[in-house]
Amino acid sequence: GGKRFWANAARVMIFIAVVATLINAKRSLIPEMRVLTAMAIGHDPMDTVNVEAAADGRTMTLDGTLGQGSIDKLQKIFDASPVATTLVLNSDGGRAAIAEELALRIRQRHLNTFVEDHCLSACTYLFLAGIKRELAEDADLGFHQPTAEGFVSGDEELIQEMVAYYRFTGLQEWFIDRIVATPPDDMWYPTRRELKEGGVITGGPVARAESSTQVSND
Numbered sequence: 351g352g353k354r355f356w357a358n359a360a361r362v363m364i365f366i367a368v369v370a371t372l373i374n375a376k377r378s379l380i381p382e383m384r385v386l387t388a389m390a391i392g393h394d395p396m397d398t399v400n401v402e403a404a405a406d407g408r409t410m411t412l413d414g415t416l417g418q419g420s421i422d423k424l425q426k427i428f429d430a431s432p433v434a435t436t437l438v439l440n441s442d443g444g445r446a447a448i449a450e451e452l453a454l455r456i457r458q459r460h461l462n463t464f465v466e467d468h469c470l471s472a473c474t475y476l477f478l479a480g481i482k483r484e485l486a487e488d489a490d491l492g493f494h495q496p497t498a499e500g501f502v503s504g505d506e507e508l509i510q511e512m513v514a515y516y517r518f519t520g521l522q523e524w525f526i527d528r529i530v531a532t533p534p535d536d537m538w539y540p541t542r543r544e545l546k547e548g549g550v551i552t553g554g555p556v557a558r559a560e561s562s563t564q565v566s567n568d
Contacts, residue, residue, distance in 0.1 A: 403431045416444025436462045443471025453479035465489040478519040484553045497534035
């Protein structure tokens with residue numbers, strides 16, 4: 351019952367809002383739904399790890415990205431290596447939920463963890479699950495805010511879940527604060543002193559482990 355100008359202006363604003371909603375859905379919701387759907391049918395677009403055991407069965411090595419299939423691969427080697435005491439890690443990270451489950455199984459086995467080359471992002475969840483946690487002399491541990499392929503990064507809920515996990519592992523609050531202050535597209539590589547004082551490592555740097563014949567899970 352008002353003037354036609356205001357009626358048309360309202361229609362234009364509604365149209366703009368609808369377009370903005372569709373654009374936002376295309377950028378965030380739709381990619382998220384695609385990833386969730388793929389994971390639900392067992393086709394995680396993220397790569398998975400390779401896990402191997404040394405010939406003597408005392409050392410296991412995990413390499414690669416922590417995608418959905420990583421849990422089964424790790425458990426297969428765990429079952430085949432009942433006398434193993436150490437898990438060697440070399441990973442760029444992956445899905446936090448997968449990392450938490452892998453970390454749980456590492457704790458249940460009371461394993462030591464050792465970084466031979468690098469352990470970044472969600473891989474640090476696995477490292478912190480070890481009873482004795484050590485790094486090779488030139489190895490790197492990298493931390494940042496959580497992010498996930500196909501999902502909106504920097505989400506407050508994801509950050510709080512990460513903080514809760516790091517607190518559970520006993521990290522110092524100042525160390526956790528530094529992680530939270532590091533954006534998802536950046537990486538913080540703490541010094542050896544920071545890792546020690548922050549409660550991350552239990553020992554000093556050690557020499558790289560000699561390569562040995564491996565038994566693969568493939």
